[in-house]
Amino acid sequence: MNIIRSARFGASTLIPKNCWSVVRSISSTELTKLEVNDKTGIAVLTLNRPPVNSLNLELLTDIRNSIKDAESNKCRGLILTSSSNSVFSAGLDFLEMYQPKEERLKSFWTALQSTWMTLYGSKIPTAAAINGHAPAGGCLLATSCEYRVMLPKFTIGLNETLIGIVAPNWFMNSYLNVLPRRVAELALTQGKMFTTAEAQQVGLVDDVVNTKEEAIAKCEEFIGLFKKINPYARALTKQQFRINHLQELEQNREQDLQAFIAAITNPSTQAAMGAYLENLKKRSK
Numbered sequence: 001m002n003i004i005r006s007a008r009f010g011a012s013t014l015i016p017k018n019c020w021s022v023v024r025s026i027s028s029t030e031l032t033k034l035e036v037n038d039k040t041g042i043a044v045l046t047l048n049r050p051p052v053n054s055l056n057l058e059l060l061t062d063i064r065n066s067i068k069d070a071e072s073n074k075c076r077g078l079i080l081t082s083s084s085n086s087v088f089s090a091g092l093d094f095l096e097m098y099q100p101k102e103e104r105l106k107s108f109w110t111a112l113q114s115t116w117m118t119l120y121g122s123k124i125p126t127a128a129a130i131n132g133h134a135p136a137g138g139c140l141l142a143t144s145c146e147y148r149v150m151l152p153k154f155t156i157g158l159n160e161t162l163i164g165i166v167a168p169n170w171f172m173n174s175y176l177n178v179l180p181r182r183v184a185e186l187a188l189t190q191g192k193m194f195t196t197a198e199a200q201q202v203g204l205v206d207d208v209v210n211t212k213e214e215a216i217a218k219c220e221e222f223i224g225l226f227k228k229i230n231p232y233a234r235a236l237t238k239q240q241f242r243i244n245h246l247q248e249l250e251q252n253r254e255q256d257l258q259a260f261i262a263a264i265t266n267p268s269t270q271a272a273m274g275a276y277l278e279n280l281k282k283r284s285k
C-alpha cells in the first residue's frame, strides 16, 4: 500500500473502514479533515467548525489547502461534506463582516476568492454531500462542485438579498452553471431558500438520499463515472466550461475586493446585517 505523505500532516494515519477499504487521513486541522479511501482513491473533505461551519478566514484557508492537498496527492475525486448533522455550511461568517477591521476584511475576502477559484476550477471531479442547510456561501461551495446530493428537510440557496446584500457576479455564475437563467434570476432577487424537494425539482441538487453515508456513496458513484475517462481530457473539458467565469474574477480581483469592502462597510449594510444577526441570536435562544 502506498502511504501518502502530506506537507501539512506528516505521516498518514490509517483508519480501517470495512474489510474492503481503508480510509487514510491525508491532512487534518482543527477545522477540516481530509481522508482518502485507499480502494477508490476518492477523498472526503469534512468541514468541522461547530456550530454551523460558518466560513471565516481560517476555515476558508483550510478548505483551499485541502483541495490542493487532494489534487497534489492525485486523488481521483473530492467530496465535500460536514461533520454537523444539520448544517452543511451557514455561509460566510457574519462576524468577519459585521463591524469589521479593514485588514482582516481584506484577507477574508481574498481567501474566499482564492478558495472559490480553487474549487470551481479544480482539475479533479468534485461533489457535495449536502447533509444539512446550505445558505449563501454554503450554497456557493455546493454549486462550485460538479455534482450535488442532499438530505431531506434542509434548505439551500443564495439568500443575500434577504440580508440586504448583493451576491457578487461569481456567486451568480456558480448558480447559473447549475440553474436555468430564469430560475436563477427569480431565486436570487427573492433571496429564495429552496427546500430539498424544491432544489431537486429545479436542478439545484441532482439527487436526494436519506443518510450521509448514502450521500457519500452517491458522490462516489458520480466520481466513478470518470473511471475510464482520460483525466487530462476531462480536466481540460471542464476548464473550457468554466474558464470565462474564472478569468472574470482573476482579472478583476482587486475591483471585486473594493466593491465588497464598499458594500459591506456601508452604514446601511451594517445596520441590516446587525438586525439580521440579532434576529438569528434571538431565534437560537
Ligand SMILES: CC/C=C\C/C=C\C/C=C\CC/C=C/CC(=O)SCCNC(=O)CCNC(=O)[C@H](O)C(C)(C)COP(=O)(O)OP(=O)(O)OC[C@H]1O[C@@H](n2cnc3c(N)ncnc32)[C@H](O)[C@@H]1OP(=O)(O)O
Pocket (backbone or CB within 6 Å): 051, 052, 054, 086, 087, 089, 090, 091, 092, 093, 094, 095, 133, 135, 136, 137, 138, 159, 160, 163, 165, 166, 167, 168, 169, 256, 259, 260, 261, 263, 264, 280, 281, 282, 283, 284, 285
Ligand atoms: C453590483 C454588485 C456590487 C457589489 C458586490 C460586491 C460585494 C457584495 C457584498 C457582499 C457579499 C457578501 C456575501 C455573503 C454571503 C454569505 O454567505 S452571508 C451569510 C448568510 N448566511 C445565512 O444567512 C445563514 C444564517 N444562519 C441560519 O439561517 C441558521 O443558523 C442555520 C439554518 C444555518 C442553522 O440553524 P440552527 O441549526 O438552528 O442554528 P442557529 O441558527 O441556532 O445558529 C447557531 C449559532 O450560529 C450562529 N450563526 C448562524 N449562522 C451564522 C453565520 N453565517 N455567521 C456567524 N454566525 C452564525 C447563530 O447566530 C448562533 O449563534 P449563538 O449560538 O446564538 O451565539
